[in-house]
Amino acid sequence: MSEYATQLSVVLVNGIFGELPSQVFHALAFNGRLSFSGLLHHTHFSPVEVRHSISVLIQQQLVYWYEPDNIGPALYEANLENSYLLARSGKYIQLLKDRFGDFASELVSNVIILGHVRIGDLTRTYFPSIDERGPLSEIVASDHLSQLSDEHPVKPNGDTEKHVHTVDELHSTISNLLGAGLLCLVHESYFRSAADNIAEAEHVVPRDGSIKSKKQQEATWELDVQQKLEDWRYGSKADMNTLAPNLQRTKRTFDGEHDELPTKKRKLAGLRAKGSDQIAGGQEIASSGWLDQDFIVRVNHEKLKIIMRNQQLVALAEESIGTATSTVYAELLRTAEPQLRKCKNELYIADDDPEIELATLPQVSTDKLKAIKKLLHDLPDLSSALGKVDPSEIDLGRLLHKSKKPKKRRKSVQSDADEASVEGSASSDESESENIANESESDRSTNDRYSNSNSPSRGDNDHPSEGRNYKTPDTTPDTTPKTNGVTSPSDALRQHLLLLSDQPQRFLIPVPRTKTDLEKWAVPYHDLSRTLLQNAIVSITISRFGPLAGRLIRILAANDNSTKLDEKMLVLLSLIPQKQMRTLLHSMHRAGHIELQEIPKDGSQRRPGMTLFYWFFDPDRCRKKMLEETYKTMTRLVQRARVEREGVRSTVEKAERTDVVGREEELLGEGELMALNEWKEKEERIWGEVGRLDELVAVLRDF
Amino acid sequence: MLEKMDIDQPNSESGSSRTEIKNALYARCASLPAETVFSQHDLLDLGVIPDKDIKLLLQCTQELTREGLLKLLTRDGRACWRVVKKEDAQKYKSLTAEESLVYSYVESAGREGIWNRMLRIRSGLHMTVVGEAVKSLERRNYIKQIKTAKFPNRKTYMLAGLQPSEVVTGGPFYTDGTLDDEFVHQMSRWTERYIVGRSWAKPSDNPHIHSNSKKTSKQPRTSKHQTESERLVSSLPSRNANYIDLLPFPPGFTGYPSVSEITRAINASNLSPVTMKEAEMKQLLDILVWDGRIEENLLNGGYKAVKKAAIAVMNGQRTNEGQINEGTEPGDGGASALTEAPCGRCPVIGFCEERGPVNARSCEYFTDWLMI
Numbered sequence A: 001m002s003e004y005a006t007q008l009s010v011v012l013v014n015g016i017f018g019e020l021p022s023q024v025f026h027a028l029a030f031n032g033r034l035s036f037s038g039l040l041h042h043t044h045f046s047p048v049e050v051r052h053s054i055s056v057l058i059q060q061q062l063v064y065w066y067e068p069d070n071i072g073p074a075l076y077e078a079n080l081e082n083s084y085l086l087a088r089s090g091k092y093i094q095l096l097k098d099r100f101g102d103f104a105s106e107l108v109s110n111v112i113i114l115g116h117v118r119i120g121d122l123t124r125t126y127f128p129s130i131d132e133r134g135p136l137s138e139i140v141a142s143d144h145l146s147q148l149s150d151e152h153p154v155k156p157n158g159d160t161e162k163h164v165h166t167v168d169e170l171h172s173t174i175s176n177l178l179g180a181g182l183l184c185l186v187h188e189s190y191f192r193s194a195a196d197n198i199a200e201a202e203h204v205v206p207r208d209g210s211i212k213s214k215k216q217q218e219a220t221w222e223l224d225v226q227q228k229l230e231d232w233r234y235g236s237k238a239d240m241n242t243l244a245p246n247l248q249r250t251k252r253t254f255d256g257e258h259d260e261l262p263t264k265k266r267k268l269a270g271l272r273a274k275g276s277d278q279i280a281g282g283q284e285i286a287s288s289g290w291l292d293q294d295f296i297v298r299v300n301h302e303k304l305k306i307i308m309r310n311q312q313l314v315a316l317a318e319e320s321i322g323t324a325t326s327t328v329y330a331e332l333l334r335t336a337e338p339q340l341r342k343c344k345n346e347l348y349i350a351d352d353d354p355e356i357e358l359a360t361l362p363q364v365s366t367d368k369l370k371a372i373k374k375l376l377h378d379l380p381d382l383s384s385a386l387g388k389v390d391p392s393e394i395d396l397g398r399l400l401h402k403s404k405k406p407k408k409r410r411k412s413v414q415s416d417a418d419e420a421s422v423e424g425s426a427s428s429d430e431s432e433s434e435n436i437a438n439e440s441e442s443d444r445s446t447n448d449r450y451s452n453s454n455s456p457s458r459g460d461n462d463h464p465s466e467g468r469n470y471k472t473p474d475t476t477p478d479t480t481p482k483t484n485g486v487t488s489p490s491d492a493l494r495q496h497l498l499l500l501s502d503q504p505q506r507f508l509i510p511v512p513r514t515k516t517d518l519e520k521w522a523v524p525y526h527d528l529s530r531t532l533l534q535n536a537i538v539s540i541t542i543s544r545f546g547p548l549a550g551r552l553i554r555i556l557a558a559n560d561n562s563t564k565l566d567e568k569m570l571v572l573l574s575l576i577p578q579k580q581m582r583t584l585l586h587s588m589h590r591a592g593h594i595e596l597q598e599i600p601k602d603g604s605q606r607r608p609g610m611t612l613f614y615w616f617f618d619p620d621r622c623r624k625k626m627l628e629e630t631y632k633t634m635t636r637l638v639q640r641a642r643v644e645r646e647g648v649r650s651t652v653e654k655a656e657r658t659d660v661v662g663r664e665e666e667l668l669g670e671g672e673l674m675a676l677n678e679w680k681e682k683e684e685r686i687w688g689e690v691g692r693l694d695e696l697v698a699v700l701r702d703f
Numbered sequence B: 001m002l003e004k005m006d007i008d009q010p011n012s013e014s015g016s017s018r019t020e021i022k023n024a025l026y027a028r029c030a031s032l033p034a035e036t037v038f039s040q041h042d043l044l045d046l047g048v049i050p051d052k053d054i055k056l057l058l059q060c061t062q063e064l065t066r067e068g069l070l071k072l073l074t075r076d077g078r079a080c081w082r083v084v085k086k087e088d089a090q091k092y093k094s095l096t097a098e099e100s101l102v103y104s105y106v107e108s109a110g111r112e113g114i115w116n117r118m119l120r121i122r123s124g125l126h127m128t129v130v131g132e133a134v135k136s137l138e139r140r141n142y143i144k145q146i147k148t149a150k151f152p153n154r155k156t157y158m159l160a161g162l163q164p165s166e167v168v169t170g171g172p173f174y175t176d177g178t179l180d181d182e183f184v185h186q187m188s189r190w191t192e193r194y195i196v197g198r199s200w201a202k203p204s205d206n207p208h209i210h211s212n213s214k215k216t217s218k219q220p221r222t223s224k225h226q227t228e229s230e231r232l233v234s235s236l237p238s239r240n241a242n243y244i245d246l247l248p249f250p251p252g253f254t255g256y257p258s259v260s261e262i263t264r265a266i267n268a269s270n271l272s273p274v275t276m277k278e279a280e281m282k283q284l285l286d287i288l289v290w291d292g293r294i295e296e297n298l299l300n301g302g303y304k305a306v307k308k309a310a311i312a313v314m315n316g317q318r319t320n321e322g323q324i325n326e327g328t329e330p331g332d333g334g335a336s337a338l339t340e341a342p343c344g345r346c347p348v349i350g351f352c353e354e355r356g357p358v359n360a361r362s363c364e365y366f367t368d369w370l371m372i
């Protein structure tokens, strides 16, 4: 972590938890791992003060702590990742509100205030009279918890209480959130740093003696260690069973979508098998009873990152295609959400074999989307949101076939489609959801579209011959000319999915239907994240140096960044006059947007005239530089917010007095009111900006 | 008949002097396209030399060469000749040995021109000598200095009467070896407009769209999901007052214009007297892609306008002073959270520290920013 990230963390901790904890945090952040006495030494606080601060920080998972083998003093270390996430809490709560309503968002904001909380304790804050079943567990940090909850008693405000009727309701909300991955279970490992966790996992995972080959044994063991770490981080299956004994397991999408993978993909190591045991991957938990009170939950920022990325992708789709299409995309991405546990997809493999690569991507079937009510509702709008063209100008075959699919697959898809066109409605009932009226009708018309533009008439009942190709010129158009690609409402959905695939950004990759598998759509997150990153960098470049700089950086970034170009070449490509271009390049270089390599032609003498200058773009260096600047900017914003608040402190304090709240107009002077309003506007402006910068951090760092 | 005359003529004048034959030979050669290279055989076949007398031929060519009217060359180890125009021969005569050497190299470089340094190396003359020769030749208007687009700093020379080739000029985008900004701008603007007109459907093309889209705008408020996406949507520039809705063409649309289509169109447009080649058009299209104004369609290699840019063009935001306007155009994607904030474009960010002389507490950029 960089200096500015650390500074930002300290400022954020200060803003939320006050001076004392922030000083302790500061000491840890800038000195690395410290013992308790080390902390005393660095902070000059009393042991009581330090102990108090540390417990607050641990409660919030802002500090890691570790007792090596329970001997020796505990060591503390700043958790810079989590402390940054303090800036994102607002987004989390807003998201919960949008998706699950006020009660859930209130619940989660309590979890955020508490850092982590036992389900039992959470229940008691809402229902103080409730008996807990089972004894209190002695799980780590629970003493910190009680300490903290004493200080910040969580009082659900009256409003919310009205909405909660039963403990059942509370628990089902929690299980919904657990199922959606927006809450997750806390294991003691969560309080340790990553390095400590790896050491610990290696320590506790046994080597399997039954495996003879040393190499194999080692490989299995490594996978087991990984598995252990994952279990700790996201909760294991066993945990899940204890948590909700009456759990009705719905088949996990994660597995379900990939069940029919060819064996080749299965071989993708135990990779996927490894993922299948976790719960946070997105199991739908439908609990019909109370959850185990002893489990501790926290918010899961990984999930928020995934959702933030989806939101940015949807915005990109809206901006570059249109609202209707982006609505479809939003639903698809949401459906795919449970398949991802992290933004940086650990399963993703860039492979020459596109089939392997596709298999590592989250996929959603068309039918699944067709069952989404909201999309059904939107269907009429979807169909009218596409322009009309001459049918001869549509060539879908190319879109579906060019999707980097190996030959074998390609052939089978083709014959599938042909078959469908012959069998007509017969093929539709095997897969389509019943929700859709006129399904067979739409299915047939989908095929019409194929046959209309590309193959002989549909009335032709001959069995499809091998040689028939979509590109066969249209000889006998037998149906009425269609001016729009959409022939029936339920067709529209698929048209928008195809449209998303038919974009330079490649929002989706179609995975055509095979004999055994439904038609699906893969989300190439890896590439899309790169697109978002590049867009962000280009935007910064343009707003700093103008549109021509944008042109230059795109040229340099175009060829996968490996190209280094000299000035002459750049002039030829960019058609920017040399002088102007040179000025631009140098300012971009100074600001760290692009890099320069000097190659002396005269060996060590390095006379300027004898040196070749090559410009290039290093996305990673640029990304880091921009990230630093973003951190620094955020830090300054938060600092300034504090300054602004100091200026009006007395007024703010007055306004917050219980006897004043609600009667500001009467009790505050005109000047005070003005100052207050002005300050509120500034606050809004500053924090709004922090929020937008956080989105940028997400692009630059998290996606 | 003609043939007969040709053959007869020399015969009828068989008694004429060698000078006449020589002159006739020169005239005959000069009547053929310039730059034609004649072998001994070719010359004899012209039928000027009586009885194809090799000895006579050689005498004539020798004399002509000496007078500078023929240039002796070697091809594949054999002697051959090229005609030198009378005026040029005149020039050579008036030149010093060095000058004529330099001249001959400049001449042989043709429309590509020759770099000063190459002249020196090829001729083997001293730099100052070459320099003087060049100066004197320039003064007499025999050769001229030209600018090449690729190496604008190299002194390059060419015969005064020649026009630089496209390699030298850098194609249609260059005038006198310098980039013609305005031309590039005009051409790319035209191209963009052309593509914009073929990339999106206007809702009016779908008559029933309006009633439907009105319905959409009311629906989203009903369900919970939509608040999330709705908020996202409302932050987009497309919700501005002057928002023109454009509809995408259906997937698999093959009607996006290709390079050759656009090239043909621009050449037919009479926008400029210059005829664009496809390669040059591609250059222009690349630039529009890098500017984020158009995109290449994955499937058929056609081009499509980026939606934001298309809307901007349709709104007529792109005025004639495009240069000034470009920076703020939406197609540029110029807004970034980082540069919105004062620190993102702060010149002294490097010195700004919490307890330093420059800090967030007293920062004036901030004060200004908060005032807006």
Ligand code: SF4
Residues within 6 Å of the ligand: A636, B342, B343, B344, B346, B347, B348, B349, B352, B353, B358, B359, B360, B363, B364, B365, B366
């Ligand atoms: S606080 Fe002011 S001086 Fe410091 S970086 Fe930001 S704008 Fe610049």
